[in-house]
Amino acid sequence: MGIIAKQINEVEADAAKRKEEVIHIRKHFWDDLKVNMDTFDDYLETIIGMRQQAQDLSVSQSTHRHSYERLSRLKRIQNMPYFGRIDFTEEGTNQTEHIHIGVSTIFDETNENILIYDWRAPISSIYYDYPPGPAEYSTPEGRIRGELEGKWQYNIRNGVIESMFDTSLTIGDEILQEVLGQGSNKHMHSIVATIQKEQNKIIRNVRGRLLIVQGAAGSGKTSAALQRIAYFLYKYRGTLKADQILLFSPNSMFSNYVSHVLPELGEENMQQETFQDYLEHRLGRSFTIEDPYEQLEYLLEATDDPAYRTRKASIPFKASLNFFEAVKRYRETLEFTGMIFKGLKFRGQTIVSSKQVTDFFYNEHSSLHFHNRIDKLKEWLIKEIDKTETREMTKSWVQDEIELLSKDDLQKVYTQLEETEEYHGGSFEFYEKENNVLTRMIVRRKLKPLRRKVEDLQFINMKGLYKELFDDSMRHKLWKEQELPAEWEDICSSTKKMLEEGKLYQEDATPYLLLKELIQGFHSNTSIKHVLVDEAQDYSVFQFEFLKRLFPRAKMTVLGDFNQAIFAHADHYVDFQSLTGLYGESKTEYITLSRSYRSTKQIIEFTRQLVPEGELIEAFEREGEKPTLTRVSDHTKLHEEIGANVKSLQNRGYHTIAIICKSAAESSVAYDTLRILLPNLKLVKKNTDEYVQGVIVIPAYLAKGIEFDAVIIYDASLKIYGEESLRRLFYTACTRAMHHLQIYSVGEPSRFLSNISSGEWVTSKRSVK
Numbered sequence: 001m002g003i004i005a006k007q008i009n010e011v012e013a014d015a016a017k018r019k020e021e022v023i024h025i026r027k028h029f030w031d032d033l034k035v036n037m038d039t040f041d042d043y044l045e046t047i048i049g050m051r052q053q054a055q056d057l058s059v060s061q062s063t064h065r066h067s068y069e070r071l072s073r074l075k076r077i078q079n080m081p082y083f084g085r086i087d088f089t090e091e092g093t094n095q096t097e098h099i100h101i102g103v104s105t106i107f108d109e110t111n112e113n114i115l116i117y118d119w120r121a122p123i124s125s126i127y128y129d130y131p132p133g134p135a136e137y138s139t140p141e142g143r144i145r146g147e148l149e150g151k152w153q154y155n156i157r158n159g160v161i162e163s164m165f166d167t168s169l170t171i172g173d174e175i176l177q178e179v180l181g182q183g184s185n186k187h188m189h190s191i192v193a194t195i196q197k198e199q200n201k202i203i204r205n206v207r208g209r210l211l212i213v214q215g216a217a218g219s220g221k222t223s224a225a226l227q228r229i230a231y232f233l234y235k236y237r238g239t240l241k242a243d244q245i246l247l248f249s250p251n252s253m254f255s256n257y258v259s260h261v262l263p264e265l266g267e268e269n270m271q272q273e274t275f276q277d278y279l280e281h282r283l284g285r286s287f288t289i290e291d292p293y294e295q296l297e298y299l300l301e302a303t304d305d306p307a308y309r310t311r312k313a314s315i316p317f318k319a320s321l322n323f324f325e326a327v328k329r330y331r332e333t334l335e336f337t338g339m340i341f342k343g344l345k346f347r348g349q350t351i352v353s354s355k356q357v358t359d360f361f362y363n364e365h366s367s368l369h370f371h372n373r374i375d376k377l378k379e380w381l382i383k384e385i386d387k388t389e390t391r392e393m394t395k396s397w398v399q400d401e402i403e404l405l406s407k408d409d410l411q412k413v414y415t416q417l418e419e420t421e422e423y424h425g426g427s428f429e430f431y432e433k434e435n436n437v438l439t440r441m442i443v444r445r446k447l448k449p450l451r452r453k454v455e456d457l458q459f460i461n462m463k464g465l466y467k468e469l470f471d472d473s474m475r476h477k478l479w480k481e482q483e484l485p486a487e488w489e490d491i492c493s494s495t496k497k498m499l500e501e502g503k504l505y506q507e508d509a510t511p512y513l514l515l516k517e518l519i520q521g522f523h524s525n526t527s528i529k530h531v532l533v534d535e536a537q538d539y540s541v542f543q544f545e546f547l548k549r550l551f552p553r554a555k556m557t558v559l560g561d562f563n564q565a566i567f568a569h570a571d572h573y574v575d576f577q578s579l580t581g582l583y584g585e586s587k588t589e590y591i592t593l594s595r596s597y598r599s600t601k602q603i604i605e606f607t608r609q610l611v612p613e614g615e616l617i618e619a620f621e622r623e624g625e626k627p628t629l630t631r632v633s634d635h636t637k638l639h640e641e642i643g644a645n646v647k648s649l650q651n652r653g654y655h656t657i658a659i660i661c662k663s664a665a666e667s668s669v670a671y672d673t674l675r676i677l678l679p680n681l682k683l684v685k686k687n688t689d690e691y692v693q694g695v696i697v698i699p700a701y702l703a704k705g706i707e708f709d710a711v712i713i714y715d716a717s718l719k720i721y722g723e724e725s726l727r728r729l730f731y732t733a734c735t736r737a738m739h740h741l742q743i744y745s746v747g748e749p750s751r752f753l754s755n756i757s758s759g760e761w762v763t764s765k766r767s768v769k
């Protein structure tokens, strides 16, 4: 610690000196420069001098930035310079090295020897991967083997070693216990001091093109994803920048929640985006797009009428592999017939009719590939617009418009002509030319929107083409009868109706965009090198196919949990098997995380009974109280109980308490009554940007990915959670609890609770401590 303090003093002095240097150069930039432009040589000398000064300034600025960054790194680690130590004897030597591991590398005063190794350094992997005994790690030069003699973990606070553990068998269960036992915070924290072996595999895996992680709720998927980003930034430093990494997150509150991890590790944040943002960006101008939460809310709250049943059948169907294949087949059939084009019109007159466009597309250049034919078509249409331009210039409407031109426009043209030497104002020739220029300007201006339409391929009637997918004429061409849901006809008519109204259902948005790209050519972003998709169980095959094409140069990491697949398209059993097809088996790696860290052992033993194969989920040994089910007779009692319970939880020191409801509608009703009892209560809505601490009411689907000290399930009655399809939503809600889980039920509890063995929880009729 003394060395770090000393280094801080030195770097502080150096940074101050550099800063002064920069200020000095800026202040006296012109003083030291002789500006003389008399002769060409003087001019050259002045330019060279200026360049020299600018170069000096830039060097000073970069040295200052460097010292400043070093200073912030030293200050950041000053309180906890390292958290682990390994003693390692490399094969072929008999010298045991004592390796301290921390958040960043620290050199000694000579700047030659490493005092503390960065947790991402190759040798540090031994710390996470091996118990004492033979151990090895990879370096760019190959595998290094040796003997791990011992392993320790330190608990250092404010620069003072508070405790130290010999963690020969597992990494710091004691420290992990302590970390996990702490209260939740406004933001997620880094886990580098206690990364577990299976998590380390995810963080350091660089082999495949696609890494798929299936992990139980709370198993550290998001944490592993973020430390993986930090690992990439270390391993590929020099070639990879933070803005070349993109994390797809479920919503902006989640983005905010995870935004502190990388800065805590001394790295810049990656880019974050939601899939919905992307859809809005691409289709938002043509349609009003329903967002995924609106879709879910509709399904959670709508009554069981025919429209609801149609929608419920339509959503999983439109996200299915069958539909995906059908869209691709449909695009192939368009090679030969079926394209729908819009004709071009100018001032009410047809330039090219839609039939002429269709004929050109199918009859001219028919040997070319589909996209080349589209290009040819575009060229032809542009030529037709050129011809129209020439024709229109002689028309009388143009002269009428010239009369109406503003003074500014006329002045612009006049100046333009004056600047061209061959014209001399005042001559007859000049006026003639002036009129020509004005004529062209008017016609071009008027034709500009049409040209843009052609450039943007808007002459392809995309809406019509997508609608055609749902036309009766396509039924036998695209689908085998048994593939279609019973509600197919209703699905077709409701989809067409929405499109006509300029609206896109959430389930149509990606298929629509995919069809558009299959026809018009794919947009791609080649600058992104890594894409990470969190909560991946909520993405359909369409969306993954899309991401693959959108980021052709990127490696992909996909993290999710089937048991938390809450969106309606995941109505049936979901797995990530279909993803293997994206890049092929040889380029795909698959890792499973089965141990859950978020919740106490008692909460996990309870929640894992809510889902199939839950017995595979392991609990981390952290003791707490058993979850409680309290059955109350009515809502008045419910609110009284919750009010009293929240106060008691606050008295016990819990900072984040979430009252989780099934939907936004239920949340808003609960909030309206509960806020009278709990004045500081906050309601979280889908557009809430910041993860708010304190007591909140939140719909289960928005709580996904985040966690709370205590969770109160507002009403787990059979009436609210009656349908089997809500099981995963219910599981997701319960697994948000870190230390305390309290479930209420107004009347008979949901069947989800009936299979849970009585030893795992406490039931009470209406009692709260």
Ligand SMILES: Nc1ncnc2c1ncn2[C@@H]1O[C@H](COP(=O)(O)OP(=O)(O)OP(=O)(O)O)[C@@H](O)[C@H]1O
Residues within 6 Å of the ligand: 176, 179, 180, 189, 191, 194, 195, 196, 199, 215, 216, 217, 218, 219, 220, 221, 222, 223, 224, 561, 564, 597, 598, 704, 705, 706, 707, 735
């Ligand atoms: N190795 C670890 N050391 C310390 N804390 C950990 C570790 N792994 C996970 N955690 C903690 O467990 C909690 C859950 O982690 P995280 O949110 O990453 O899990 P998840 O798998 O993404 O969960 P979910 O699927 O439920 O959203 C977080 O508080 C995280 O800090």
